[in-house]
Structures are given as structure tokens and as C-alpha cells.
Amino acid sequence: MSNQHLSPLRVPLVSEARSLGQLTEEICAPMERPPTWRWWAAFAVAVSILGTGAGIVAYQVGTGIGVWGLNKTVGWAFDITNFVFWVGIGHAGTLISAILFLFRQKWRTSINRAAEAMTLFAVMCAALFPVIHMGRPWLAFWVLPYPNSRGSLWVNFRSPLLWDVFAISTYFTVSAVFWYVGLIPDLATVRDRAKAGLRKALFKVLSLGWTGSHRTWSRYETLYLLLAGLATPLVLSVHTIVSMDFATSVIPGWHTTIFPPYFVAGAVFSGFAMVLTLMIITRVVLGYEHLITIRHLENMTKVIIVTGGLVSLAYGTEVFVAWYSGNPYERFAFLNRAFGPYAWAYWTMVTCNVVSPHLFWFKKIRTSPAAIFVLSLVINVGMWFERFVIIVTSLHRDFLPSSWSMYTPTAVEAGTFIGTFGLFFTLFLLFVRVLPIISIGEVKSVLGFARDAHADAAATTGPRKPAHAPAESLPAAAPALALATRKDVPV
Secondary structure, X not given: OOXXXXXOOOOOOOOOOOOHHHHHHHHHHHHHOXXXXXXXXXXXXXXXXXXXXXXXXXXXXXXXXXXXXXXXXXXXXXXXXXHHHHHHHOHHHHHHHHHHHHOOOHHHOXXXXXXXXXXXXXXXXXXXXXXXHOOOHXXXXXXXXXXXXXXXXXXXXXXXXXXXXXXXXXXXXXXXXXXXXXXXXXXXXXXXXXXXXXXXXXXXXXXXXXXXXXXXXXXXXXXXXXXXXXXXXXXXXXXXXXXXXXXXXXXXXOOOOOHHHHHHHHHHHHXXXXXXXXXXXXXXXXXXXXXOOHHHHHHHHHHHHHHHHHHHHHHHHHHHHHHHOOOHHXXXXXXXXXXXXXXXXXXXXXXXXXXXXXXXXXXXXHOOHHHHHHHHHHHHHHHXXXXXXXXXXXXXXXXOHHHOOOOOOOHHHHHHHHHHHHHHHHHHHHHHHHOOOXXXXXXXXXXXXXXXXXXXXXXXXXXXXXXXXXXXXXXXXXXXXXXXXOOOOOO
């Protein structure tokens, strides 16, 4: 078949020739075959960490949060640090899915599904910390303004902490709906491939009667576009509201107007780093190097360069404002960060978040999965320290020198934080086993890009027999709607 519709200017998004049916087989394989020993090994480690963390949480709930290292001066430290860290991680999923979809960035197709799942799991991890901090988590529903008959039980709407409840619950709900709607065509594919039984019945319910007709695709794309438009402002609103927890206070180092954009940029920065970490592991373990290509990784590193620059600008602006304001308390707060007892944390933050992203300016590093993986871990470490520096260094030396105090996290706090990684990776590994980790329908829409690359390779290196015979060519940017009308497209 002729491939005259292909543009030589487009870089392939699927780096090996595949037919439409082969793509379906490859993406559904982790769900339909027994798990490999690698998956079992990773799952065993993740569940062990989760079990340990659950035991530690049970201990502190039964004993009380006096087992934490908090004191009268630093009454809000490790838990809120971890809370803000996980909320930030959850930002990239919706950003990749919604904003890149609205901008028609087709390189999102291989990574958006996993990134959306990462958002949900990260928000679950974040929600644990405020609930544990309450001391009596079984009364967590008191933060909700529900009708009751016990008197004047009502929440304080002027508290930024309550804004968190609304912002994060809304963000989680919309992200979950957006994720589920995007899954529906793929759920129908799994339904059609399943044998009769519980699995088929379950996916039949979940796919909501999907038929793959023209009208179904049309309604689906309209709904997906509307949800993308609804989810996009939430990316900006959630971390803006989280930053208000600090900015509305009078603590030096917190009371600053730059926090909303500063927190949003930092959240996208750390979220993309976590997506890179997960995608690099996934492409190796599942053999998806041809679907999650170097180009995908390189594009994400470019986003990190931009957001890393914004974070660096925010750091500099904070220091400038502290000096220019003439406020001695504000100046002291930033001098204390850089040269005080927690200077090691401050300079770790600067090294990881300001210096390390600039290594991505080098194409050799930007296209090396091993180097990207290491730097993504470094950035995640740096972003955790950013939250630690903001919270602990601002609190431990307040207005009264007589109340100055040092804070050191206990093993219980550290174990709780590590346990959330167990929860995160356990959920992610289960997700890999039960749902398509890559959007089948969307990847098929960019398959023509790869065929063009194959033609180029054949022209430069001579005829080469592909591992799988290519199917009939499709338009390079064929929408899923067009695919639905073809008889050879499994839906």
C-alpha cells in the first residue's frame, strides 16, 4: 500500500512496524498472560513495604501521634511535607492527559494512561497524612460540611485546610472520571477478547455497552474534550490552594504571594520526574521500548527543563523579595535556610532542583534512559527537600528565640512515608495487571508515523524484513473516530 500520506518531517511515535492487531495483542498481553517473575518480585517488595507501613500506621493510631518528633515549635513537619510532595506528584497525570490533549500533542498517547493512574494513586497517598495527623482518623468525616442533628457542628470555611478538602476531593473525582472515560474503548476491546465468565461479564459492565459505532465515537470524543477542559484548571487550582495553607499565615518564609505559581511549577516539575521514573521502568519490564520511545522521554525532559527554570526563578524571587522588603524577620528566615542548622537540606534542594535539570540541555543525556532515570530520582529527592525546607526551617526559628527548637523525624514518621511508596507501587503494579497501561485506540491513531520511519530505514539501509508484517496504512494523524469505522480495527 502506498504511504504517500506520511510526512517525512514527522518523527515516529511507534518505532517499530506493527499491525493494528499486533498492537492490541502487545498491550493486552500483561493482562491475559501469567505474570512474569519480575512482576512477582516487584509486587512482593511493594506489598512488604506496604504491610510494614500499615503496621506502623496502626501503631501510631493506637498510641497517638506523640510518637512523632513534633514539639511545641515545630508542630507541622514530616506529615505536611509528605502531603504536599504526593499532591505535587499527582499533577503531571492530568497535565499530560488534559492539557497536552487540548494542545493536540500526539506524543502523549503512549504515556497518558499510566500518568493518569499515577495521579490517582499519588492523591491517595497524600490523603493519608492529614487523616493520620488528626489523631482520630475515624472522625475524618468531620471535615465535611454535612447536615447533622448534634448541634452546631459545622466546618470553618475561612480555613485554608478546608479549601484543601474541597480542592483535592474535586481534583480526585474529576481525574478519576477522566481516567475512566478514556478507558472505555479499551475496556470494550478487553471485553471482546475475554472468554465467557466473570472477566467478560465484568468488562461488559465497565465498558458501558460500547459498540464502536460512528455515533459512539462521536459522543465519546465530545465528552473526553469537555472533561479535558474541566480538568485543566484543576491542575492549577489544586496546588494553588495547597500553597494557601502557608501563604495566608504570618510565618516568615511562608507569607508570600509567589507561592501559588511557585507551587504549581514545582508540582509539574516533580510530577514529570515521577512519570519518567515509572515509564522508564515500565518500558523495560514490559518490553515497550517501541511504544514508549526515546522521543517520549526526551519531550518530557524538555518540560522538566522549562519547569525547572521556573522553580529556579521562584527560588531567586523569594530571596530577592526577602532582601528588598526590608523586613528583618523575612531576611532572617532566608539567611537561616542557607546558613542555619538545616543548611544541608537547603543546599541539597538547590543542587537537585536548580543544578541537575540543566544536564538535560545535553542531547546525549536527554536521550539516555539510564541518565534520565537517575536524574528523575534526583529531582524527586530535591522536591521532597523543597517542602521540608519551606516547612521546617520556617517553623523551627520563629519570632521568639526562647521558643526555638530543632526537629528530627522519628522512625515512625519515616516508616509511614516509606509505607506510602509501598501503597503507590502496589496499586501501580495491580493496575498493570488488570487494565491496559497504554491507550490502545490512541496509539493506533499514530501508528502511521512508524511506518514512515520504516520506509526511511529501508531506503537508507536496504530492504529489511520487519518482525511483523505491516497492515494497511492509515493516515498519520487518523483520529480514533476514523479507526472505528474500519472493519479491521478491533474495538
